[in-house]
Amino acid sequence: xxxxxxxxxxxxxxxxxxxxxxxxxxxxxxxxxxxxxxxxxxxxxxxxxxxxxxxxxxxxxxxxxxxxxxxxxxxxxxxxxxxxxxxxxxxxxxxxxxxxxxxxxxxxxxxxx
Numbered sequence: 001x002x003x004x005x006x007x008x009x010x011x012x013x014x015x016x017x018x019x020x021x022x023x024x025x026x027x028x029x030x031x032x033x034x035x036x037x038x039x040x041x042x043x044x045x046x047x048x049x050x051x052x053x054x055x056x057x058x059x060x061x062x063x064x065x066x067x068x069x070x071x072x073x074x075x076x077x078x079x080x081x082x083x084x085x086x087x088x089x090x091x092x093x094x095x096x097x098x099x100x101x102x103x104x105x106x107x108x109x110x111x112x113x
Contacts, residue, residue: 037043046054097103 094100
């Protein structure tokens, strides 16, 4: 039993080491592209003042009394918008997997042959 476990662990580690170089390389490439975009777009981290302004805005606008003025009509409109967003998500999933129901995953029996 111990030999099987050791063999499985060695097989896993060999597979892991085989993909280590491509993963590291692609991570470095993605980081360099992100740095280039960050510099070219003139992006910057928010300042402390911007953080405090955002916090004040959230505290002011998301208090418990914010929902008291909602009417049934407003809630119905929000529900319709949420349903539309969910529908577009589902359509995107169907298009992405190119199948109406589920993903096309090969079974274990098929993979053994």
